Amino acid sequence: MKSKKSRENGTFWLFVMPALFAFCxxxxxxxxxxxxxxxxxxxxxxxxxxxxxxLANYAKAFQDPTFLHSAQITTIYTxxxxxxxxLIGFGLALLVTSKIKARNFARAAFFLxxxxxxxxxxxxxQFLFNNLFPEIAGALGLTKVLWLANPDLxxxxxxxxxxxxxxxxxxxxxxAGIQNVPNELLEAAKIDGANAWHRFKSITIPMIMPxxxxxxxxxxxxxxxxxxxxxxxxxxxxxxxxxxxLINGTELLAQNISNTSLVGRDTALAQSKAIIFFVVLVxxxxxxxxxxxxxxxxx
Amino acid sequence: MTNKKNRNxxxxxxxxxxxxxxxxxxxxxxxxxxxxxxxxxxLTPLKMPDNWALLFKNIKTIWFxxxxxYQKALFSSFFVTTMSLxxxxxxxxxxxxxxxxSQSKKxxxxxxxxxxxxxxxxxxxxxxxxxxxxxxGSFLHVQLLRSYIGILIAYLGFxxxxxxxxxxxxxxxxxxxxxxxxxxxxxxxxxxxxSIILPILKPTVVTVIILNGIWIxxxxxxxxxxxxxxxxxxxxxxxxxxxxxxxxKQWDLMMAxxxxxxxxxxxxxxxxxxxxxxxxxxxxxx
Numbered sequence: 001m002k003s004k005k006s007r008e009n010g011t012f013w014l015f016v017m018p019a020l021f022a023f024c025x026x027x028x029x030x031x032x033x034x035x036x037x038x039x040x041x042x043x044x045x046x047x048x049x050x051x052x053x054x055l056a057n058y059a060k061a062f063q064d065p066t067f068l069h070s071a072q073i074t075t076i077y078t079x080x081x082x083x084x085x086x087l088i089g090f091g092l093a094l095l096v097t098s099k100i101k102a103r104n105f106a107r108a109a110f111f112l113x114x115x116x117x118x119x120x121x122x123x124x125x126q127f128l129f130n131n132l133f134p135e136i137a138g139a140l141g142l143t144k145v146l147w148l149a150n151p152d153l154x155x156x157x158x159x160x161x162x163x164x165x166x167x168x169x170x171x172x173x174x175x176a177g178i179q180n181v182p183n184e185l186l187e188a189a190k191i192d193g194a195n196a197w198h199r200f201k202s203i204t205i206p207m208i209m210p211x212x213x214x215x216x217x218x219x220x221x222x223x224x225x226x227x228x229x230x231x232x233x234x235x236x237x238x239x240x241x242x243x244x245x246l247i248n249g250t251e252l253l254a255q256n257i258s259n260t261s262l263v264g265r266d267t268a269l270a271q272s273k274a275i276i277f278f279v280v281l282v283x284x285x286x287x288x289x290x291x292x293x294x295x296x297x298x299x
Numbered sequence: 300m301t302n303k304k305n306r307n308x309x310x311x312x313x314x315x316x317x318x319x320x321x322x323x324x325x326x327x328x329x330x331x332x333x334x335x336x337x338x339x340x341x342l343t344p345l346k347m348p349d350n351w352a353l354l355f356k357n358i359k360t361i362w363f364x365x366x367x368x369y370q371k372a373l374f375s376s377f378f379v380t381t382m383s384l385x386x387x388x389x390x391x392x393x394x395x396x397x398x399x400x401s402q403s404k405k406x407x408x409x410x411x412x413x414x415x416x417x418x419x420x421x422x423x424x425x426x427x428x429x430x431x432x433x434x435x436g437s438f439l440h441v442q443l444l445r446s447y448i449g450i451l452i453a454y455l456g457f458x459x460x461x462x463x464x465x466x467x468x469x470x471x472x473x474x475x476x477x478x479x480x481x482x483x484x485x486x487x488x489x490x491x492x493x494s495i496i497l498p499i500l501k502p503t504v505v506t507v508i509i510l511n512g513i514w515i516x517x518x519x520x521x522x523x524x525x526x527x528x529x530x531x532x533x534x535x536x537x538x539x540x541x542x543x544x545x546x547x548k549q550w551d552l553m554m555a556x557x558x559x560x561x562x563x564x565x566x567x568x569x570x571x572x573x574x575x576x577x578x579x580x581x582x583x584x585x
Binding site for chain 1: 545
């Protein structure tokens with residue numbers, strides 16, 4: 001009996017070890033190092049001595065205009081993306097769950113941008129914004145606008161690309177929700193005299209609240225962490241005056257963190273920004289899930 | 300009544316198709332502009348190409364250009380993706396099964412740790428990771444940066460959290476009785492896993508492969524940090540980004556490079572559409 005037990009224990013370690021080893025090497029150890037480095041003057045270069053500096057990096061992060069600006073535009077970007085992606089995603093879901101022709105083709109077309117990498121998408125849209133849109137505007141007799149040359153419009157461009165990339169994905173989550181609404185319930189309401197709008201408002205919407213929770217959570221975290229499209233579509237972006245300093249106009253938080261180390265060479269500061277980023281992300285997600293899940297109904 | 304319904308249906312169909320074509324428009328623009336000269340792109344980006352033969356000429360330029368190294372990048376992307384997926388699938392399924400079946404304090408602790416790590420953004424660990432790989436690599440005399448081995452360990456470590464979570468949920472639903480029956484027949488624990496459990500896990504294996512495959516194939520930041528610019532190992536997103544850095548104004552070649560990068564993933568998507576959409580949505584709902 002005892003030998004079986006120890007044999008099972010042996011199997012346990014044998015089976016858990018490969019994943020656990022890699023997991024500790026790339027997540028746990030760097031996480032602990034990262035928290036430690038955020039309290040030091042680490043610069044990532046081959047440095048002899050690392051000094052403990054307490055909360056200095058965090059204080060510096062909160063006074064860094066580039067970081068505050070990134071936090072501000074990331075908030076705008078995230079809120080606008082959440083609204084736009086969910087509106088479009090939900091609208092598309094309603095369209096393709098009705099009994100129309102070509103709905104399978106449409107679903108695939110809406111979903112396709114999701115499987116293409118953000119880096120590639122960014123370059124495609126850079127071409128559209130720089131070459132194509134001025135051409136279309138010219139053909140329509142409108143003034144040619146260079147979207148990516150203006151910090152505010154460039155942020156708008158990022159939001160548009162996010163909506164294009166992500167709506168099809170969110171659409172699929174809403175489709176799953178809509179298909180879960182029991183048909184008997186809708187039929188019963190119809191017999192009781194509820195019109196289409198009432199059935200939609202009083203049955204479909206409450207029944208798909210779980211899909212809203214998931215979709216809002218996904219759009220929130222994905223938009224907040226946006227990096228790839230930001231890098232390839234706008235890069236640091238056109239310069240902009242902020243708090244009396246000339247800074248990069250379209251640097252979202254994830255890009256600001258990496259530029260702080262790769263360009264600014266202040267990796268300890270980047271590390272403290274990353275930890276602030278992490279804490280804010282967790283807090284926002286928890287608040288959001290708490291608010292929307294309260295509105296869910298049990299059948 | 301039916302007539303009105305029919306008409307509404309047709310209108311809705313037309314609207315849907317127009318929106319769908321609008322979604323595909325950017326990709327279509329890549330295709331037509333990849334078959335033009337640079338000046339034609341700048342002057343008439345909307346026009347259909349005069350000569351489709353230019354498409355093959357531009358693609359050929361990119362395919363053979365030593366600065367892009369597209370063939371090598373295609374191989375590297377393919378190799379990194381398939382190897383990572385194999386490692387992630389087998390190691391995560393093994394760990395999830397062992398953890399779920401053991402029901403001890405340590406297994407609960409490990410499970411919580413794997414799952415909790417899903418909320419950590421990459422930004423928190425990326426710089427220490429490079430430093431750690433550097434230190435660990437020189438300690439073990441293994442090159443972890445700018446090499447395949449390092450990036451495979453990294454993808455296993457980052458990919459296993461979600462995968463273990465998904466396998467764990469499925470293992471829970473497999474009755475333990477079939478394992479006990481096999482053990483009475485004399486099968487060892489590893490044999491029980493590989494010949495009985497793993498085949499049952501197949502639907503989750505498909506989901507895990509799709510979720511991780513799309514992520515790894517398209518990933519930019521991790522290869523950028525672990526492989527780095529100009530290292531012998533380059534994935535496609537890295538190669539395209541490098542090329543763009545140098546040739547951004549040469550839109551004819553840029554378009555051909557983008558098109559080449561799009562082709563593999565679009566082919567895979569079109570042929571495995573149903574599985575991919577289902578897998579990606581399942582992964583997020585859980």
